[in-house]
Amino acid sequence: MPIHLTTAQPSNAPTIARLVGDLLQGIMAAIGTQAFAFSLVETEARTRAWLEDGSYIVLLAWDDDVAVGFLTLSECRALYAEGRFGIIPELYVCPDRRSQGVGRALMTEAKRLARSKGWTRLEVTTPPLPQFDRTLAFYERQGFSVSGGRKMKVDVR
Structure with a gap:
């Protein structure tokens, strides 16, 4: 059965939180x-709040009434990017639905949405580890190219 995509609403927060945990x-x-560290309750609350205030976009992929994947988008600004751009913090497709076009459909819609918002680009980070070679290959097939650097973090709380 073909999948269909929706833009998530705050009422979808429990479904999204479960998929984030997966x-x-x-x-x-x-x-x-x-x-x-993952808390289903905290992730659900955060998801609902960000969807309500419009600071986070979540695209959901559905097979009938079952969510089989999601992609999140957030707007950023950078001088090097020549303005506003989108970042994809999360992309997930349920294992039994991989290699069936779900990720490609989510990415196609994300690119369309990015163009409609006037973003200069989309960025995504995937670890440079052998365990994620398939993920990197997927992004390359979607037109992404390695732009250098590594994702790094420091906890400040």
Whole structure:
């Protein structure tokens, strides 16, 4: 059955939070490290708040009434990017739906949305680890190119 896409509403927060948990569990299993703290309750509340205030966009992929993937977008600004651009913080497709066009459909819609917002580009980060070679290849097939650097973080709380 073909998938259909929707732009998430605050009422979709529980579904998105569950999918985020699946995404993070998959990453941690692949790298063998407890890299993320995850609270379903806190993630649901954060998702709902960000959808309500319009600061986060979530595209959901559905097979009938079952969510099978999602992609998140947030607006950023940078001088090097020549203005406003979008970042894709999360992209996840349920394992049993991978290689069936779900990710491609989400990415196509994300690019369309980015153009409609006048963003100069979309950026995404994936770890330069062998466990994520398929992820990197997917992004390259979607037109992304390596732009250098590594994603780094420092906790400030």
